Amino acid sequence: MPFNVKCKLVKKEFLKDDICKMTILAPEIAKSAKPGQFLEIRVVDNIEPLLRRPISIYNVDKDKDEVEFIFQIKGNGTELLSKRREGELLDIMGPLGYGTFKFDGYKNIAIIGGGIGIFPLYELSKRAKNAGVNSSIYIGFRNKDLVMLEDEFKKVCDELILTTDDGSYAKKGFAINFLKEDAKQNKPDCIYACGPLPMLKAVQAFAKEENIPCQISLEERMACGIGVCLGCAVKYVGNDNVNYKHVCKNGPVFNATEVEI
């Protein structure tokens, strides 16, 4: 059940010059949020910019009624959002999306993320860990300067494999290649992915080849965020009798075999 609520911004911090983390007080959202879900945030209480910005839930603290999200400052909307002050009220819709990360029944999973695509994977990793699921997390960045959240992710998995494309920090190469290598020895029950499109495509292809269940989180331009405008279409190739599904409602997480990206 989604809500439209005014949430107090309790904490704001910058992980990098252009990466902002916000903690909001949102009891309704904290209680019902599932891993992979997102928020539609009105960056300012104005009609300009007109549309809300979709941002994934990073972490949920049910005891404190708090929800955290992390975003990169990309354009005008995220810039304005990053300037909001602690104590202010943010107009937020959420938790949104009926397609969420699911790990019921799996004992051994692999989680892979690239760049700013790692944010929605944290809550999944945390819950899987708490449920006693064995997990390996592969996260890749372009270079050392972009590396973030290493300690946080380390705490919520059994093994963290961190890579940089240029080798300036940790392992050199693409995260997907390390995942492929490990999967040969120890085939995961399911792969979870979020990140840039080329990475998602590679993961999707690999999972198909090896016949491993795979859940991927997608992005598409949105207007409503709740499934009414039919803007955020993704080509659907699964068994339901439709050619398009919608990221905001049917996703953002899809079975990799059901979408064409």
Add this chain to the structure above:
Amino acid sequence: MNLEVNLAGMKMKNPITVASGTFGYGREFAEYIDLNKLGGIVTKGTSLKLKDGNKPPRVCETASGMLNAIGLQNPGVEYFMNYDLPWLRKFDTNIIVNACGNSIDEYVELSKILNTLDIDAVELNLSCPNVKAGCMAFGTSYEGVKEVTTQVRKALTSKPLIVKLTPNVTDITQPAKGAEDAGADGVSLINTLLAMKIDIDKQRPVLANNTGGLSGPAIKPVAVRMVYQVAQAVKIPILGLGGIVTGDDVIEFMLAGATAVSIGTGNFIAPDTSIKAIEGVEKYMKKHNIENLSDIIGKVQMN
């Protein structure tokens, strides 16, 4: 205070409806607002058969507005009547079905079905800019609108018929007169303005369809002007829309000549935009000592 209006024979508890394509068939919004408070719900554009719609990206934001090229994706009228209509009927509000097609035959077939359903009115969409055949092709001239409307009118004998007009014309009064002369009970305007946005890094249009329809507050002044012009040209009532967000916007459209209004893109700003607009209208009525809201329809005094 009385907010009631009568649009084309349809009694409405207030003049505020939600616009086609921005509210689905109501289910998603029912999680946020009380649909019983609305004067009416205009459904997503519905065709005879299921439609897939266009390739993504289908939407993008612009200054105080947005572009869309959805391509009229919808599940078809049969699905609507079996699945959505019974659910919608549980609410005490008017249900207006936005009807679209690719040919006169399709419009007529669809109208025959709609004629038998428990709905309050039909809004005939002759104005979608995002599909190649149909829709806007008929909607831009006096003759085109008159021709389709005449045929539809013959099939749609038991429901009010409201013809939705495109603003992508030189003289909006021409298609409006075409609708009136063919026996329409009302007209609604405006649909979106044909537009384009270019991604300057990729040096290509943002929308996969290249062009799309502009909506939102950016188009409101154009819509107000057109509602005023049409109000001078025809006698049938007007359902006004284009960029409405607040109660003040609603009043502006009514002064220009609209009997009722629809809120479209405004629903994306916040799910309760329509409810807030009703409250805004009440505030205006109090401030100006207006007992009957319908008294202000068309009451703008020109300079």
